[in-house]
Amino acid sequence: MAEGVVEFTTNNWENEVIKSKGLIMVDFWAAWCGPCKMLAPTIEELAKEYAGKVQVGKLNTDENSEIASRYKIMGIPTVIFFKDGKEIDKVVGAVPKSQLKNKLDTYLG
Numbered sequence: 001m002a003e004g005v006v007e008f009t010t011n012n013w014e015n016e017v018i019k020s021k022g023l024i025m026v027d028f029w030a031a032w033c034g035p036c037k038m039l040a041p042t043i044e045e046l047a048k049e050y051a052g053k054v055q056v057g058k059l060n061t062d063e064n065s066e067i068a069s070r071y072k073i074m075g076i077p078t079v080i081f082f083k084d085g086k087e088i089d090k091v092v093g094a095v096p097k098s099q100l101k102n103k104l105d106t107y108l109g
């Protein structure tokens with residue numbers, strides 16, 4: 001994983017996301033997914049830009065299918081925003097950086 005980007009898995013999901021305080025942005029992706037590869041640099045840039053304010057991570061849906069099922073991931077990439085362990089928003093598809101940035105700024109208040 002790139003600098004500032006946490007790798008979420010079934011093993012650390014509960015502690016790193018559900019029990020965490022603050023804002024977390026999770027990129028649900030898979031290695032074979034072309035749009036996921038297109039979105040990856042944006043996720044890495046946002047992790048650096050929002051370091052200390054937002055936890056940014058990625059979850060491989062192939063390796064952690066039970067988590068993907070729990071959040072009803074039907075298409076990837078899907079980015080889900082969590083605040084204090086609760087899902088607050090979801091974006092599906094390779095969207096522009098500005099769209100994700102606007103959501104982060106809104107949720108940071």
